[in-house]
Amino acid sequence: MFETAEVGSSLGKARFKKIAESLRIDLLKAQHDLASSGFSLVVLVGGVEGAGKTEFANLLLSWADAHFVETHALAEPSDEERERPPAWRFWRTLPARGRTALYLTSWYTRPIVERVFKRSGSAEFDQSLDRLIDFERMLTQENALVVKLWFHISKAEQARRFRKLEKDPDQRWRVTPVDWRFHKKYRRFEKICEHALMKTSTAEAPWQIVEATDRRWRNATAARLILEAVKKRLEDKSSAELAKQRKPDRPRPKPGNIIRKLDLSLKLSDKTFDRELEKLQGRLGLLAQRLRRDRRSLILAFEGSDAAGKGGAIRRITEAMDARLYRVDSVAAPTDEEKAHPYLWRFWRVLPRLGRVTLYDRSWYGRVLVERVEGFAAPSEWRRAYAEINAFEEQLSDSGTIVLKFWLAISADEQLRRFKDRQKTAYKQYKITAEDWRNREKWDAYQAAACEMIERTSTDHAPWVLVEAEDKKWARVKVLKAVVDRLSRELD
Amino acid sequence: MFETAEVGSSLGKARFKKIAESLRIDLLKAQHDLASSGFSLVVLVGGVEGAGKTEFANLLLSWADAHFVETHALAEPSDEERERPPAWRFWRTLPARGRTALYLTSWYTRPIVERVFKRSGSAEFDQSLDRLIDFERMLTQENALVVKLWFHISKAEQARRFRKLEKDPDQRWRVTPVDWRFHKKYRRFEKICEHALMKTSTAEAPWQIVEATDRRWRNATAARLILEAVKKRLEDKSSAELAKQRKPDRPRPKPGNIIRKLDLSLKLSDKTFDRELEKLQGRLGLLAQRLRRDRRSLILAFEGSDAAGKGGAIRRITEAMDARLYRVDSVAAPTDEEKAHPYLWRFWRVLPRLGRVTLYDRSWYGRVLVERVEGFAAPSEWRRAYAEINAFEEQLSDSGTIVLKFWLAISADEQLRRFKDRQKTAYKQYKITAEDWRNREKWDAYQAAACEMIERTSTDHAPWVLVEAEDKKWARVKVLKAVVDRLSRELD
Structure with missing residues (x-):
């Protein structure tokens, strides 16, 4: 599925500047419209290491109204997090209505890493993906808009970027041995991610693959995808609200009422x-x-x-x-x-x-x-x-x-x-x-x-x-x- | 100051039962009155190790409406807490209006322990106590009622209790080497606590010393002290509210206006x-x-x-x-x-x-x-x-x-x-x-x-x-x- 993201798309400087100008205004407006409609926005930025997730986050935050955005790039869980279910760190950071959360590591990170390094089997992996589908469906139905972006670069491009960083004394620390370990497993990583993306691209929260080789193309495309998702959600709003019309429900007791079968005469002296x-x-x-x-x-x-x-x-x-x-x-x-x-x-x-x-x-x-x-x-x-x-x-x-x-x-x-x-x-x-x-x-x-x-x-x-x-x-x-x-x- | 808490007060079983019955009802009522008046209740239970702080907390929670009470006995700070000012763990656990927090270790614990083991000097100790006074004054003025109880037992009684626990196979784990280390330093501990209690017994939040040798006496006295503090606060309420009457304040600029002296013509090309x-x-x-x-x-x-x-x-x-x-x-x-x-x-x-x-x-x-x-x-x-x-x-x-x-x-x-x-x-x-x-x-x-x-x-x-x-x-x-x-x- 990643072939489509290795076609060499790019964007010239002047063209990008023009697009960026209007994207910025539209994003600000969309953010406020979304907030006033009572939605929260959850953006997952996943993808190949080195594809520029953080770079995009920085840009997006400079375009958007940063007051309503929190960025989460959870490294090691804190001890308070380790003492609760693995998903708790995400539960606690979910944005309130009107706010945006940007996840640079997300609920996909752990299952994918565990599978890449064979700490989990294929069935376990699928099971965890199924849970994520359920979780995202719940979020969507609870007034969150979940946008999932996947930044792709080829294996050769990844190696090129790591080496370039290593040459710069100020940037060298950014490339860690873990990064090279991942690079060696690129093919396996790609296969596993493909499976994950296929399986978890649901109608409510599909993955959007972004070709990330050209920086400007990547930034413009990713921002546009977010913008479109917001617009679509705002348009769908009325029908979604319709489905949520609240009315009392007064179910009738069924014949085999398990509660009525209890022997309420039981007592103790x-x-x-x-x-x-x-x-x-x-x-x-x-x-x-x-x-x-x-x-x-x-x-x-x-x-x-x-x-x-x-x-x-x-x-x-x-x-x-x-x-x-x-x-x-x-x-x-x-x-x-x-x-x-x-x-x-x-x-x-x-x-x-x-x-x-x-x-x-x-x-x-x-x-x-x-x-x-x-x-x-x-x-x-x-x-x-x-x-x-x-x-x-x-x-x-x-x-x-x-x-x-x-x-x-x-x-x-x-x-x-x-x-x-x-x-x-x-x-x-x-x-x-x-x-x-x-x-x-x-x-x-x-x-x-x-x-x-x-x-x-x-x-x-x-x-x-x-x-x-x-x-x-x-x-x-x-x-x-x-x-x-x-x-x-x-x-x- | 602790002599008054070694006089041998005690309470018979029948008498305690009678007092307990009415205390329980009064406490429940006081808790609800306090809540509906928009106050929060902060109870610190400090004192000599072995004096029964936890035992009292258990009793109080069984008497009070536990739904509105949180008990905090913070052992080691979590890493999220260690990465912020030492007081943050208390800031984050302060009860909301209408709720009660019971601290079995409090903001006094750390300064006292550090002083006992000479990890801080006398000036540092006083400085930290001054800060606690300020902190509690702020809490009080922000609609919290702060009740501070100090459970006292003598050195001999402490040793007796530790030995008794050690004899019981189910309870033995409760007595740790740290407890005995504290016991050896009892006199020093007592001296330092006396200083702390004297210094931090303010009009808004005085310490109340409770003789804790007899369990029933301790429980009844401590509960009564909390009850009285609540009642007093509810009575004082109207005058406190009066002092808080809000009105706009429109200060006039003073002659030496530091902001007006700024050179607003400064600019950059x-x-x-x-x-x-x-x-x-x-x-x-x-x-x-x-x-x-x-x-x-x-x-x-x-x-x-x-x-x-x-x-x-x-x-x-x-x-x-x-x-x-x-x-x-x-x-x-x-x-x-x-x-x-x-x-x-x-x-x-x-x-x-x-x-x-x-x-x-x-x-x-x-x-x-x-x-x-x-x-x-x-x-x-x-x-x-x-x-x-x-x-x-x-x-x-x-x-x-x-x-x-x-x-x-x-x-x-x-x-x-x-x-x-x-x-x-x-x-x-x-x-x-x-x-x-x-x-x-x-x-x-x-x-x-x-x-x-x-x-x-x-x-x-x-x-x-x-x-x-x-x-x-x-x-x-x-x-x-x-x-x-x-x-x-x-x-x-």
């Missing part, structure tokens, strides 16, 4: 509860210390109707752990920075480091529960969320994070009793709002949405644990036991 | 400009690479009237640098997360790592310019900002960051010409708004505020460079030259 609690909390305390020493991280997500007892179950877990090891995250109204990013971003931000625990009191599953039922997300948005969430949890699990999810089930009658009780208890009153009463009216829809959620997202590495929560004692012990069992298995 | 620009950008490019290799960081702040040419001057600098090395930060309307933190937080967030550059197009000086003149900050707020900003820049400079600040000066007539020019030029129109025209009417007040700012914040380590900017070419070369000169001196 005070005595059994006290005994089990002490035993399980003791074991959990030790396991949490093991977790810390083994440098694994743990994520616990809690979902369930209002007043199902999520807070109480969480407290029974945190009581057993050292305050320095855990963090409880609860879903409040998103901040405007959170609203300016993909919906998973607010959870990415608080992912635990190695050896730490984050407990989510309500989680990313809000996307397919409250956002679906209340119409805060469009059908196209919550429908794709199942796959996005599975992909997210898979990455957590692959990076050694232990993920467990709990659905706490109570009956509608029990919820009513608890609501009334909360209204009577001084220090619980703040917990109950008019919204809670309104949500009760949509009980069936919420239950049906939960069933579908469990069906679509209960995986081997991140299973849902269904908890009969009509009796608080039973629920708390069951949750504790599930955590203890899972940790024992994982840490042994 | 096209030819000289081209020659100088090329020469200076070449040198800057090399110096920026040196900066990266020497792992120093650089901060450039630009202030000046609207249309004074900040953006143009910034571009002439960035053009010379690798896009991977710098970031341009511009002050837009603060996000709601930024509004929920001290005003410096938005700048702390984007501080450069070692070897990197951040260019601020408008900066923290907005506090004493636009916020003062327009009345977005109360007189008490912008008046204290000079000292706060000086302290901030001193910390940057101490950690090896090079700080340079530019004031770009133009005449009112020149501004008018540029405004009109912007309105005529297609790709510059977005740069000019109704607000720019309104600000022109307060020209004199802005100039006077700028003079006062320069007078109060031009320091040896972070000097203001006054730039005659009537001629853009002159201004750009002067800015470039100042950066090149400073870098040459610092990197040699």
Whole structure:
């Protein structure tokens, strides 16, 4: 596929100057139009080493409004990054709406390098590319415009450039032994990149190959490609927005309702509860210390109707752990920075480091529960969320994070009793709002949405644990036991 | 001062249970009242090793609403933290309004440890304590409630606890050789802490010593102290708010106006400009690479009237640098997360790592310019900002960051010409708004505020460079030259 980028295209100085002048104005305008339309712009500049990625970035930043651009050329990950899934360094640097991020090394860099040096096999490579496709699709659907440029130069041209740099005392340091190692593997590198580019050139985010032998041609072409992508996206905007029209969805319960099949009469006596609690909390305390020493991280997500007892179950877990090891995250109204990013971003931000625990009191599953039922997300948005969430949890699990999810089930009658009780208890009153009463009216829809959620997202590495929560004692012990069992298995 | 905490206070089980019950309810309520009043709560739990800081944190988190609490027990700083001023790890973890942060190691830990092991002298120690006083005053004035608890046990009690832990196979790992090293230095540690506590017990944030020999006494006392501090702060609220009444301030120019003394007729010919620009950008490019290799960081702040040419001057600098090395930060309307933190937080967030550059197009000086003149900050707020900003820049400079600040000066007539020019030029129109025209009417007040700012914040380590900017070419070369000169001196 790279033959088309070795045809010798070039651009004269005068011609370039003229093109550059209008490109610059158009780019500035496009950048502002894009920002005011609520999009973010993600530009990946990949390609052959020595093809001038940085040179182009410098030019682009001098043309564009640099105030809204961040350039990322991630060398070695920091220790904070190493302690989370490999993609986290990209998640955290994604631009907010209205802003641009320019990646000179991107999520493609690592998979390609690992494959070139045979640290990964062909199937692994394809698997990682599949994930990137999913990731970019999600970004695109979450209002990012992803532009992928690939700068190509031939093997001979690469050698010529390296040698030229080496002759200049001021530039010599730019050429490293790694560069020459890559040069020796040029053919293999080319083959692997070709495969990657073919596979990941999707309708939403195709790769654009740029012939990079002539500097002016390269710069003008790359800038023009970005400009065209922005214009196209702005034109497509209305139809994209149409697909996102948000309306409440009130699913009907299906016959084989897995939640209704739970035996809500299960309960524990005070005595059994006290005994089990002490035993399980003791074991959990030790396991949490093991977790810390083994440098694994743990994520616990809690979902369930209002007043199902999520807070109480969480407290029974945190009581057993050292305050320095855990963090409880609860879903409040998103901040405007959170609203300016993909919906998973607010959870990415608080992912635990190695050896730490984050407990989510309500989680990313809000996307397919409250956002679906209340119409805060469009059908196209919550429908794709199942796959996005599975992909997210898979990455957590692959990076050694232990993920467990709990659905706490109570009956509608029990919820009513608890609501009334909360209204009577001084220090619980703040917990109950008019919204809670309104949500009760949509009980069936919420239950049906939960069933579908469990069906679509209960995986081997991140299973849902269904908890009969009509009796608080039973629920708390069951949750504790599930955590203890899972940790024992994982840490042994 | 610790004698009062060795008197043998204790609390019986039944009595504690009763107190705990009401404390828990009161704390929950206080936490919510504080949150709804827009305060954040910062609790430092310091004290003798083995006195039960973590145990208390665990209890407090089980009593409080853990959703709004983050616990910080920072062990080794991460590499991202090491590449910024030592205080940065605290700056980044400060709680937003409505939230609580519990620090089990705090900004006192490092100065005390360094002093105990004689890695710092007495003067250095006092200097660092003075800075902490300033820092806490700023937090308090920026709507944080700072509660400082000191858990005390005697030397004999400490030894007893360490030995008891060592006997328990499950707990043995908790006692480290470092603990015993501290124990041997108990008297010295005590003396140094006494000094620190005396010196940093301010009216806004006094230390509270808690006798920690009896666990129940310690827990009840510490929780009660937090509760009382919250209540007091809520009561004082109205008077504090009164002091913060915001009103515009329109200072009159003083006779010895340093900005008016600038010779705005200075200019460069096209030819000289081209020659100088090329020469200076070449040198800057090399110096920026040196900066990266020497792992120093650089901060450039630009202030000046609207249309004074900040953006143009910034571009002439960035053009010379690798896009991977710098970031341009511009002050837009603060996000709601930024509004929920001290005003410096938005700048702390984007501080450069070692070897990197951040260019601020408008900066923290907005506090004493636009916020003062327009009345977005109360007189008490912008008046204290000079000292706060000086302290901030001193910390940057101490950690090896090079700080340079530019004031770009133009005449009112020149501004008018540029405004009109912007309105005529297609790709510059977005740069000019109704607000720019309104600000022109307060020209004199802005100039006077700028003079006062320069007078109060031009320091040896972070000097203001006054730039005659009537001629853009002159201004750009002067800015470039100042950066090149400073870098040459610092990197040699």
